[in-house]
Amino acid sequence: MNSLVYALIEALRRHRWLRLLACAFIFTSLGNGLTQVVVFGLLLQWSASPALLTLAFLFATVPGFIGSLVGEKLCQRFTPIALLVLTELLGLIALLFPLLGVHYHSIPALLAVQSTEAVLSGISWPALTLLFKRGLSEAELPAATCLENVIFASQVLLGTGLGVVLFQHIPTLSLLAIDAASFLGSLLMLVLAGRVFAVVSTPLPADASDSVALRWQTLTLRQKRSLLILPALAAVGSPAMALLPALAQETHPENAAGLALPLLFARSMGQLCGPLLLKRDSLTHFAAQTPLLVTCLAVFLAAYGMIPFLSGQIWLALGAIFFAHLASNIVFAAGTFGVLSSFNAGQISSASGKAWRWQTVGASLFTGIAAVVASKFGAVQALYSVSTGGLLLVALVMNRCRD
Template structure:
């Protein structure tokens, strides 16, 4: 068995700190997924226009640009585990925003919690990649790729699954209480992981390579390509993901929330299963294969393009297939980023990739919102994502391995 999932199991068996870290992000993922269900569910119940729903996706992403800058700088002064603990504390405090939103029926407060979570996600990303690069060997990097993918997917998979069962059946305040408990559990796991780290790599405890900034002009072509893979995925994928609630409104005008939440769940299932189809030894090869990456992105766009034409389980299946394909690209891009840079540059490189990914997704989300208001969601999806795919073809051809 050489799949990424098997590589992750082997790494978890060998490293106690990694098991604790995985538990910490499991807690956080459940809480963040619950918050996302609550925010989008309330916006749909309050009958927000398609442009507002699309902009809600933007507010859930754009502050990550600033967050990655802050995280990159802090990684040069503090240990990554301390930064992760800090982000969890701030996330717990940020639950005051949805509390105010529910209390005063405030859309602004709901968007504020999305923005805060985006900032903290961007802040934690450089610390997380630096922690993986320091604590794992080169041979174990596929395990880090798999874990990051599972963290990304379980944020909505577990939280959305629970949220779908509880939303409209449990008061929103109770959902917030559950969310707060998940942050407390995550903080406990991170503190335990921090105490376990020194015994794992004593040779690195005293003299870890000091993080340094990455300069584009000094990078090799392979490193430039690694930095561009995730922003390229964001350019193609963000219009479709931003339009998902609006597409649900178009399919089921009178029951949009009832369809949008299962679509979010199908999205996360695809995100989780896609990378698990890959074998760990094939990741370096796939990172340089333009045809495979472009085929996955094209399949993503095609599957999303059929969603408004389908209904029920068919639409769920199309979304699942779309993210099955796109997250193969995500896994390849994440592995390429971890493996192409030395330990001293990985936090800076990951922060830069996060910012470019955020900028790419924000730009194309804004374009999508404008086109959706004028031409409609489906036309916006085909037009904006299609243009993004052509741009990605040019970029990957220019920086071919």
Template sequence: MNTLLYALFRALRSHRWLRLLACAFLFTSVGNGLTQVMVFGLLLDWQAPASLLTLAYLFAMLPGFVGSLVGERLCMRFSPIRLLVLTEWLGLLALLFPLMGIQYHSMVALLAVQSTEAFLAGMSWPALTLLFRRGLSEAELPAATCLETMIFASQVLLGTGLGMVLFHQLPALTLLGFDALTFVGSLLMLLLAGSALPSLAPGQAAETERPVAVHWQALAPQQKRSLLLLPALAAVGSPAMALLPALAQQIEPEDAAGLALPLLFARSLGQLCGPLLLKRESLPRYAGQNRLLLTCLGLFLFAYGTIPLLSGMQALGVVFIAHLASNIVFAVGTFSLLSSFQADQVSSASGRAWRWQTASASIFTCLTALIADVWGPLQALYGVSACALLIVVGTLRRYGR
């Protein structure tokens, strides 16, 4: 019973604020997943071109670069819980974009809500990691890794599961109303979590520590490696993930939405299950094993490369396996980031890692979109992802332990 999931259960039993925080992000995850289903479902129903579908993934990510800068600066002036409450309020207001998109049949408005959510996700990431680093002991950090992974996966897993059932059964405006209710529930849970924060875990003097900026030149090799793991994953994974709706169009041209939404669900199920295979005491060792990390990334690319050759049901299984592997890397990278930096450094370090991750994914997604428009999605997947993997091999060897 030394898995990450067991570590999370133990931490949840010990900390009321963590239980409330988990509930808050559960609400948000359901709402964001519903919005994502609605956005991609409407784009596919409106016959959006493959290049726009690929760029939709970019627009759902690139603003996070600016958001992490804002979040890092705000963490130096405000408590992390206040910053998380602010992002939820702004997320609720951002639902005006899909409302306009539905009313005026505007693809631009649908992409705008994706961009806003990306900005707010980048803004909240430094606050969330700072809260974990201050509120949990060193031994409980694997629990934070598991919770962050489950938040990341459930955003689509729970919301997509509901969205797949409800998308063609209910009007889009009704789905949007459900999303608004999830934001209200999340705000309530965060406010309750804020009232529980005085009972935070040991070393509460850390709560008064002012976050400081980290500088690359002053970092140890292990810290540099920790900052690079998530950007490396983004470089390899973003071309495949950006092309997923376009690959669905290629497999089922008559019913792309009917396949794309189950593929998104299979993706998130793999994201959720992958980290749960890990044992908490193995995380420090895995963070330094290039062979394991590269094997997972290679399996991810191989699985995605076979999708166009398979039927719809087979493609679901392959996507699940691909993200089972990739999110092992995500869990290792997240733990490495949390454990390699002190509490006063972690918001700056996580903000920097988020920006590099966003820049890495954006660059490779842009290349993928350009190549997909000229040579097709399959050629773009093979070419861009293979180059990204070679770059990651060199980077991990350079900063290996």
């Protein structure tokens, strides 16, 4: 078998630390998804404006720029496992923000937890890629790509899925208690993983140092393209995803939360299933083919563009979102694999940090524009104009890095 799923199963069988790491991130993804449901569910219940709903997504993105800088520096001084444990501890403490938000009916407190999670995600990303690079062989990197997609999707698949079911049936404080328990479970798994982790020796160039500062002028064409894939996805996808709750509010005002939360769940199902359609050998091909990547982004945007016309047909709307994220997460898998495979262990934390920051800049810029357009012209017009502009810019930039 040549699928990414089979590659992941093989790697999980071979590495006990990887099994524990996967369990840890499933736990924390459950908690993060529940937090997202609490934040957006309360904002919708409190009748937040479309611009504020879009800015909530922005607050969950921008601080990641600072986090990636911090994470890149910390990777030079601490082990990746230690950094991941630190981010989980801080994530547990950050649950104080939604508690304050619920108690005082405070929107700033809800936005604060979004920002804190963004910082911690920025710190953990370079640590996670460095951990994969040190602990897995080159042949096992497709398994790391698949696992990162599972981690990414399980946040909404498990957390949002459970949250959608429970949000209107149990108190918000109970959801936050489940969230806290998930962080504690993750901490336990990470500590156990650190005890059994073993470095897989990977040859480095003779002049490679422990941490290499990357300069654009010295990168190969393959390395440049690999760094651009995730920012390209952010430029096209972030405005659309940020506008999703506002689209639900605008097209289905009588039950915005009832539509928006299932749409978030459908989004995660697509995120999970998209990379699973790929074979391990096809990742290299996808990462090198600009037209294929741009086509996937265009399919994503077209599917989102159908949502305003499907407001009265929720199952078709859910299908459109699912299909959109099948396409977008093929791009995500290609971008993740491109970074892991194009840089050596001495470069990987710097490269992944740089890709994360560019991704954050792209998401922040286009989401900010979308928020402004949504406040003046509505969410639907913002979706069509901003994401389409992002797609055209991405096609132009990526075309310059073709072989």
